[in-house]
Amino acid sequence: MSDLKPMKIGLIGVGYISPAYINGCRLFDIIEIAACADLNMDRARAVAAEFNIPKAVTIDELLTDPEIELVVNLTTPMAHAEITQRILRAGKHVWSEKPLAVTLEDADKIAETARTYNLRVGCAPDTTLFGEYQMARKLIDDGAIGTPVAATVFMGTSGPERWHPSVDFYYQPGGGPLLDIGPYFIGSLILFFGPVVRVTAITRDTSHQRTALDGHQINIQVKTHISGTLEFESGVVATLITSFEMPAHHMPWTELHGTGGSLLFPSPPWGDDLTVQVYEPEQRQWIPKPSVFRLDWRRGIGVADMVHALRSGRPHRTSFEVAYHSLEVMNGILKAGETHQHVAIISRCERPAPLPVGLTGRALD
Numbered sequence: 001m002s003d004l005k006p007m008k009i010g011l012i013g014v015g016y017i018s019p020a021y022i023n024g025c026r027l028f029d030i031i032e033i034a035a036c037a038d039l040n041m042d043r044a045r046a047v048a049a050e051f052n053i054p055k056a057v058t059i060d061e062l063l064t065d066p067e068i069e070l071v072v073n074l075t076t077p078m079a080h081a082e083i084t085q086r087i088l089r090a091g092k093h094v095w096s097e098k099p100l101a102v103t104l105e106d107a108d109k110i111a112e113t114a115r116t117y118n119l120r121v122g123c124a125p126d127t128t129l130f131g132e133y134q135m136a137r138k139l140i141d142d143g144a145i146g147t148p149v150a151a152t153v154f155m156g157t158s159g160p161e162r163w164h165p166s167v168d169f170y171y172q173p174g175g176g177p178l179l180d181i182g183p184y185f186i187g188s189l190i191l192f193f194g195p196v197v198r199v200t201a202i203t204r205d206t207s208h209q210r211t212a213l214d215g216h217q218i219n220i221q222v223k224t225h226i227s228g229t230l231e232f233e234s235g236v237v238a239t240l241i242t243s244f245e246m247p248a249h250h251m252p253w254t255e256l257h258g259t260g261g262s263l264l265f266p267s268p269p270w271g272d273d274l275t276v277q278v279y280e281p282e283q284r285q286w287i288p289k290p291s292v293f294r295l296d297w298r299r300g301i302g303v304a305d306m307v308h309a310l311r312s313g314r315p316h317r318t319s320f321e322v323a324y325h326s327l328e329v330m331n332g333i334l335k336a337g338e339t340h341q342h343v344a345i346i347s348r349c350e351r352p353a354p355l356p357v358g359l360t361g362r363a364l365d
């Protein structure tokens with residue numbers, strides 16, 4: 001157990017993904033979930049009752065609660081920037097679901113507000129802190145694939161309307177396969193290779209009608225198939241395909257290639273088998289590389305890392321800078337698709353620090 005003082009946190013927006021956060025955060029002694037809020041008070045009350053959260057309150061009540069130091073923003077993408085800024089103006093740190101905002105202008109406003117109030121912003125995805133991703137980072141840093149040269153990243157489904165009960169946000173600005181799923185893959189590529197300098201893409205949509213689970217027609221406002229290319233400052237070239245136009249596929253989710261080998265993630269970060277495999281040319285086969293990091297810490301580890309960082313005065317790993325850079329990359333890819341031009345990426349970020357090997361118990365130290 002850490003001797004750092006636990007932090008009381010609140011949740012705003014307790015929909016589909018909130019149980020993963022509530023259960024995930026509770027694996028860490030340093031987090032105490034004190035209250036939850038939602039535009040839909042019935043939902044806030046139901047989640048508080050089901051998960052034993054002490055209070056379901058209005059957003060204003062949560063923001064004026066003096067005991068809450070950090071708020072987790074789990075609202076839908078178009079609300080992220082506004083809710084994040086309200087939290088900051090209330091004097092509390094924020095950990096936001098992805099994307100950080102829909103536009104870079106809104107992300108700039110968040111940065112300005114955080115600076116004014118001297119508060120921190122962290123942002124999803126925290127899948128980059130999962131044990132398998134940390135293992136891949138370690139393998140790359142230890143030279144398992146030699147000098148990284150290229151990466152291929154695919155995410156293809158026929159769309160979330162088959163399973164999500166309130167699906168419309170996936171087809172509004174801030175959604176679509178790129179802004180919804182891109183942060184996972186771009187975040188992991190930044191973890192492995194650092195920042196991106198240039199992107200290009202071809203994108204498309206279809207006239208394909210989509211029907212939600214409750215039968216209503218979805219208004220599609222986003223590109224639903226994006227084929228992009230990213231050039232990293234290190235020289236690595238990544239091919240990124242994100243699509244809601246793929247009823248099925250056999251493509252591997254993530255492959256990284258270097259001068260001395262290749263590395264494979266068989267599943268997406270929410271999949272069942274994330275065990276990293278490395279192709280070793282001398283042996284001419286893929287070798288599974290079981291992680292030397294914990295595998296039980298899933299969603300919520302980013303919040304725990306941020307709380308730990310605030311208490312111990314170090315930078316948090318799911319940084320604003322990575323989320324901002326990722327947003328600029330994604331919006332650059334969409335712009336390249338519209339303009340048929342390469343787009344230069346202006347912002348830069350550091351690779352987040354790796355997690356230490358050998359963590360045990362319910363604390364990050």
Ligand SMILES: NC(=O)c1ccc[n+]([C@@H]2O[C@H](COP(=O)([O-])OP(=O)(O)OC[C@H]3O[C@@H](n4cnc5c(N)ncnc54)[C@H](O)[C@@H]3O)[C@@H](O)[C@H]2O)c1
Pocket residue numbers: 012013014015016017018037038039040043059074075076077079083097098099164166180
């Ligand atoms: N569904 C998933 O599998 C999943 C996975 C990872 C991340 N996410 C991300 O988590 C976020 C939420 O996704 P979800 O699937 O839980 O959505 P959801 O629609 O199920 O839940 C969102 C909740 O936020 C509330 N809300 C919306 N605007 C609000 C506002 N202005 N103020 C207060 N509450 C507000 C809604 O009432 C709802 O209860 C999104 O950014 C999404 O990209 C979702």
